[in-house]
Amino acid sequence: MSTTQAQAAPVATTVDARGQSCPGPLVTLFQAMKGSQPGELFELLATDPGSRSDVPSWAAISGNELVESGSDEHGFRYLVRKA
């Protein structure tokens, strides 16, 4: 996994949605983000191949920032900053 941790803010929460399929990962992420502060970083782990297009789409609709995305043999990893 190519991780370029350029951001100063540490990851606040890791959301493990591996094994879940649509709409699981995004709903789980949403619930984890509830009550958090703008600017907080969230790491989303998923195995759903649909998340490759769904997470960027979700970011576009919701206004949250998709900081980075990557994958390795264990699945997909997304870094999201709350707007």
Added chain:
Amino acid sequence: MTTMPDETAELRTLIDSALAEREHQSGLNTKNKITIIAWDGHLDRVWPTMILSTTAAASGMEVSVFFTFWGLFALVKPDKRITGKDWMTKMLSVMNPGSTSKAKLSRYNFAGMGPWMLGKLAKDYKTPHPTELLELAQGMGVRLIPCQMTMDLMGLTKEDLIEGLEEPIGAATALLEMKESAIQLFI
């Protein structure tokens, strides 16, 4: 024909400006909101309705789902065996058992074998069942709105329906919900 490129470019500009104008206008008139008219009560229709509702809510959209006709039966409490006020509406409820847990498939129902198999597949692939999604949706602030006229027609009372629903509304209010939404769907 040397004039062709010019004409094409002119047409392109015209189309682009018309598109830009439309985008500008629609941006003014619509909220970041989706309104779904849930007309069909079949499992394979209620399911995508609930997937879209929860995903939209997770994306920060306002979500209203208006349950009308057969769709309203999805909101009946699972333990309600018979609803209705006379023999006709009672018979209707026997033929059309309420709640998402008893919803039939629009095809390949095979006397309940189809929904059971789909439920098992969903469990194996960790896709939440509509019953679970309905609960999730309520927790996420999705507004579930029963149709007043369907309630009257089918003899359904507020006590027959699950908790946490909005006040029943009519067609005009449903239209208003749709009018202010960026997305409207009839499922």
